[in-house]
Amino acid sequence: MNEPRPDWLEAELRDLPRDLAPARDLWPGIAARIDSAARGPGRLARALVASLLVCSVAVLFAWQAMQASRVERSPFVLADLAASYADARHRYESAWPSIRVRLDPATAAVIDGNLEVIRVALAEIDAALRESPDDASLRGLLRTTLDAELDLYRRAERLTPTPA
Numbered sequence: 001m002n003e004p005r006p007d008w009l010e011a012e013l014r015d016l017p018r019d020l021a022p023a024r025d026l027w028p029g030i031a032a033r034i035d036s037a038a039r040g041p042g043r044l045a046r047a048l049v050a051s052l053l054v055c056s057v058a059v060l061f062a063w064q065a066m067q068a069s070r071v072e073r074s075p076f077v078l079a080d081l082a083a084s085y086a087d088a089r090h091r092y093e094s095a096w097p098s099i100r101v102r103l104d105p106a107t108a109a110v111i112d113g114n115l116e117v118i119r120v121a122l123a124e125i126d127a128a129l130r131e132s133p134d135d136a137s138l139r140g141l142l143r144t145t146l147d148a149e150l151d152l153y154r155r156a157e158r159l160t161p162t163p164a
Helices: 007-015 027-039 041-068 078-100 105-131 136-159
Strands: none
Touching: 007 027, 041 105, 078 105, 078 136, 105 136
């Protein structure tokens, strides 16, 4: 099925240059865009929003599971669990203003929004625990939410450039 090429086509092909350089070097522009996209605050903001979304979905599923099954456990005192987190929370809350000013404003705003969502969730969990202090699902949800808050502070702290 290989038919021979016409002589005129062979002559044209022989006359073509073997190497052809582009009119200009495109690589520096491509590399710069890759670098700026990899380091830009947009990537971080998207990651933080995604982590907030995952946390919110986890809270929703945990809440639904809690509603579906009421497990009787020993009485629970909210202050006992919160106290184990109190020192770390206080340290991060105190450090947050100095961390926040060293972050990109858009990133800091995303983190502030996430912290507000977590605070609202903690208030709702606290109210639910006051009504059902024996609910193990709520205790687990409280632990998970407190862990998410501390993790958000830790991540923000790691993103902060060290002061000169």
